[in-house]
Amino acid sequence: MRDQILDEATELFARQGYDGTSLNDIAAGVGIKRPSLLHHFPSKDALYGEVFEKMLSEWLERVEDAIASPGSGWERFSAVLTSGFDLFVDNPAYVRLMRREALEGGDRLGIDLVGVVTPLFDAAVDWLEGEMAAGRFRAIDARHVLITAYASLLGYVSDAPFINGLINDDALAPAALAARRSHVLDLFHRALAPESGTSAGSLTSLGS
Amino acid sequence: MRDQILDEATELFARQGYDGTSLNDIAAGVGIKRPSLLHHFPSKDALYGEVFEKMLSEWLERVEDAIASPGSGWERFSAVLTSGFDLFVDNPAYVRLMRREALEGGDRLGIDLVGVVTPLFDAAVDWLEGEMAAGRFRAIDARHVLITAYASLLGYVSDAPFINGLINDDALAPAALAARRSHVLDLFHRALAPESGTSAGSLTSLGS
DNA sequence: GTCTATATTGGGATAGAC
DNA sequence: GTCTATCCCAATATAGAC
Structure with missing residues (x-):
């Protein structure tokens, strides 16, 4: 799951930029809700950091x-x-x-x-x-x-x-x-x- | 004033992108408040359109x-x-x-x-x-x-x-x-x- | 691990006073 | 032209049930 999230986040951050991508977009892309995503990564910044x-x-x-x-x-x-x-x-x-x-x-x-x-x-x-x-x-x-x-x-x-x-x-x-x-x-x-x-x-x- | 706003908006959209720039940022840059800015341009999209x-x-x-x-x-x-x-x-x-x-x-x-x-x-x-x-x-x-x-x-x-x-x-x-x-x-x-x-x-x- | 519910913030936009 | 006040909505984040 973590890897799925990282892949989806990479794709969306690349396509729409950091500010143009919401955690909702990423969560929806892997079929979960935003709070579930935040169970794997403490914050949006942290997720972006791992992607990078x-x-x-x-x-x-x-x-x-x-x-x-x-x-x-x-x-x-x-x-x-x-x-x-x-x-x-x-x-x-x-x-x-x-x-x-x-x-x-x-x-x-x-x-x-x-x-x-x-x-x-x-x-x-x-x-x-x-x-x-x-x-x-x-x-x-x-x-x-x-x-x-x-x-x-x-x-x-x-x-x-x-x-x-x-x-x-x-x-x-x-x-x-x-x-x-x-x-x-x-x-x-x-x-x-x-x-x-x-x-x-x-x-x-x-x-x- | 319109030109000041256009210049400031150009600079900020270029530096931070569309999603990364708020009307507050632009308004503050020219020394007015957000509603005053929206007196000159009907919407953020319209402002960006004129800049471009x-x-x-x-x-x-x-x-x-x-x-x-x-x-x-x-x-x-x-x-x-x-x-x-x-x-x-x-x-x-x-x-x-x-x-x-x-x-x-x-x-x-x-x-x-x-x-x-x-x-x-x-x-x-x-x-x-x-x-x-x-x-x-x-x-x-x-x-x-x-x-x-x-x-x-x-x-x-x-x-x-x-x-x-x-x-x-x-x-x-x-x-x-x-x-x-x-x-x-x-x-x-x-x-x-x-x-x-x-x-x-x-x-x-x-x-x- | 995933969810619902909720707190909180910030942004876009409008109404209306001055 | 500019402002305060307000509305609405989307977004991040947390609490706590399952």
Whole structure:
């Protein structure tokens, strides 16, 4: 029951936001009444907190798997980018929850979203700069590359309801997702390719 | 007074969302009580509707100015991109309001956000594809290019509170904004550059 | 674990005085 | 135009029966 409640709450908080979701909505979604729900969680805040912590821990687990992948240069960058995109696509509710938190600065209810993400971000920056120094990537602002990657992939999923209208198609359908993935990979492939003439660090082909 | 209320409402709806903002908050922000506010606007929905329509009309005006700019190829693309970014930066509250609407699909309160944006989007797609056919841009999925540009620029501004924490700096400070602009321009400059060897359509330098 | 009943708060909206 | 007073309703939360 606890897990059912957590799942329903995740879905509704993601779709309607914290203030737009009542405990009645969540309780009704799992077929119980509000007081029964409050038997499992002491308050709405506490429920939201658990939803968010569960999301963070599941994501961190997958991210750590992804960055543990071997390789260097473009091979590794594209693998991590693909894993990140798959992570988003597999959890659209999480993506929208995350987007809502980012909009509010990520310090809701004492959850330090920035504190959790910053170490990963800094490690990625260090790695990128190391690859640039080794000549495998062109010299380019690593922080902005990562922010662009984050925005391009997360934004596509979080705003899918809106993008559906723009492209007059289901943005989260398999074919559309594949197109998106290869587009973003192609973009960064070009952005990171060393200037032509540099022999040591030419990038391999796109792969997928 | 009406304008004061609209400004305050824009700011609070952008920061806290529709459900997270009470008429008390807005009224207090302009120094009156709730019933006085309801003398100017018949309901909360109506107030939000006016906020949103005002935003749309101001944006459309500036966008139409921007796309009226002359030139072709990279010269025009970069000019429009820069104008779009400036538009976002000048109106961070609008950006966050827009992002919230996109999250919910853009069909709140009968406002057809998709219907307003689609013609502009389609026109931009047509133009890009024409430039590709003319050899001034590389052949690349025009829709995805535009979605990436939208996400890269809008996401940077809408998630500024979060990005502040990541880069440990003010993401909306002039220097950071200049860095962001040149990064994104550089990215698209490379993405759109025709394959080397094509003589007719080489891109000019970055400009700014 | 789930429920009914209830306390309490806060928000949207209206009536009517000034 | 602004206010006080009031109505109505929805929401969080608690008490206590089963």
